[in-house]
Amino acid sequence: MNNITLINIAKSQTGPFGSQLHERDYVEIGTPIVTVEHLGETGFTHQNLPFVSNEDKERLNKYLLEEGDIVFSRVGSVDRSTYVSKNEEGWLFSGRCIRVRIDKEKASPRFISYYFRLRSFKEMMRNISVGATMPSLNTSLMDNISLRLPNLIQQKKIASILSALDNKIELNNKINAELEGMAKLIYDYWFVQFDFPYDFAQGKPADETSDPKDVKPYKSSGGKMVWNNELKREVPEGWGSGYLNDLGNIIGGSTPSRNNPEYFTKDGIPWITPKDLSNNVGNKFIKRGEFDVTQKGKDSASLNIMPRGTILMSSRAPVGYLAVSIDEVTTNQGFKSFVPQLPYTTEYVYYKLSQMMPIIENNASGSTFREVSASTLKTIKMIVPFKGIIHEFTNKVNPIFQKQENLEKQNQELAALRDWLLPMLMNGQVRVEEKYQVGDGEIGMAAESPINKFIS
Structure with missing residues (x-):
């Protein structure tokens, strides 16, 4: 291991400041700019990226990203950094970021990006930042960071x-x-466009008794649409109206007293907060949050235990995060969770709430922070389809849900394995032996390695 100062293996650069780039320069289509909000642990978030024109890209070409660069948050969460992959090459980075460009003759950019994810390094970054109210970094601080590298x-x-x-x-x-995308397309096709499979020969929604030659999409094939006075719109003949409350039991939550340490644990009854859902963005399922509650904590706060398949919906700070519970869970007061009741299923309720989220958000109220109450949810009207169509939809989408749940579980195992290996590999507790090297520098694992079941 060698002690090295970052400036000896890399060059740090701050992004363009306001005088060089203003929000008014943003365009709808062009070159993306990564900001602090787009920095993720394993990659950039590609949603809601701002863009600049090709002319501005040329003007700001010294701020273009290359594969292997590492982008830091310059303000706020100064321990956040993201590795630039081939996908982001040629993008720009904002003035609230610092780019670190590694000299590839002196160090491995990928290795350094993992080094920057060490808990000890993150803590050090927070400690060296300046500013009383808002932590911040500058290139001088970055350049003088000391690293211990193999x-x-x-x-x-x-x-x-x-x-x-x-x-x-x-x-x-x-x-x-x-x-x-497949599951949402089916839902939209059936329940938004009203082109669910319909057996026109038998005059009913298609099922296992239908002859495929008689099955056609309902609305686009001339299926009858009728006016619904409650909904103030046309719906397929035979469909009705109802309220979100019809989807199942709407259950709130609460928080046991933080003053009693006996109420919280790391291995008890899963207890979810909106923060847990914000950390879970990108996943559909959730098993537990940062903290569990004990039986005493559950009893003290009169918490309801909800079953597997409950749709958790954050009802404040912010409104609208959704996740499906993998096991029995409880939540804090920031939720209105839906426990589906037949004929409604987890799969249908999840997409129904997703579809109606703009309406739900519009019904939120509050001066300090916006919140939607259970009583308000019960007044929101919805279309009620044929029960059989919900059944057929669930049969189609349930295998997709199962596959997604399995892949999310596997990712959690992979991340845990990576995070377990990371510090040991970095500090030399575990070494990679020469006999594992194959091909063009790629690393093959021994046959008995537990990693093989994930990466093979």
Whole structure:
């Protein structure tokens, strides 16, 4: 291990300031700019990216990102950093960020990005930041950071192992995103466009008794639409109206007293907060949050235990996060959770709430923070389809839910394995042996390695 100052292996640069780039320069289509909000642990968040024109890209070309760069938050969460992949090459970074460009002859950029994710390094970054109210970094502070690194060959070996785990996580996420797109398309096609499969020969929604040649999409094939006075719109003939309350029991939550340490634990009854859901963005399912409650805590706050398959919906700070419970859970007061009741199912209720979220958010109220109450939810009207269509939809989408749940579980195991290996590989407790090196510098694991079941 060698002690090295960052300036000896890398160059730090702050992004363009307001005088160089203003929000008024943003365009609808162009070159993306990553900001602090887009920095993720294993990659950039690609949602809600601002864009600049090709002319501004040329003007700001010294701020273009290259594969292997590492982008830090310059203000606020100064311990946040993200590795730039091939996908983000040619993008720009904002003035609230610092780019670190590693000299590849002296160090492995991928290894350094993992080094920056060490808990001890993150703590050090928070300690060296300046500013009483808002922590901040500058290039001088970055340049003088001291690192303790193995030689370049070991760096590349370690980075290859950790990258294999992250690549598998990314692949699983891509598969889940494609599955999600399929499930949403089916829901929209059936329940928004009203083109659910209809057996016109038998005059009923298609089921296992239908001849495929008689099955066509309802509305676009001439299915009768009728005016519904309650909903003030046309719906398929035979469909009705109801309220969100019809989907199942709407259950709130509460918080046991923080003054009693006997009420909270790390291994008890899962207890979810809106913060847990914000940390879970990108996933559909959730098993537990940062804290569990004990039986005493549950009893003291009169918490309701909700079953697997409950749809958890944050009702304040903010309104609208959704997740499906994998096991029995409780929540704090920031939720209005739906326990589905037949004919409504977890799959249907999840997408129904997603579809109606703009209406739910519009019904939120409050001066300090906006919140939607259970009584308000019970007054929101909804379309009620044929029960049989909900059944057929569930049969189609349930295998997608199962696959997504399994992949999310696998990702949690992969992340736990990566986080367990990370400090031991970095401080030399675990070494990568030469006999595991194969191909063009890629690392193969021994046959008995527990990593093989994930990355093979």
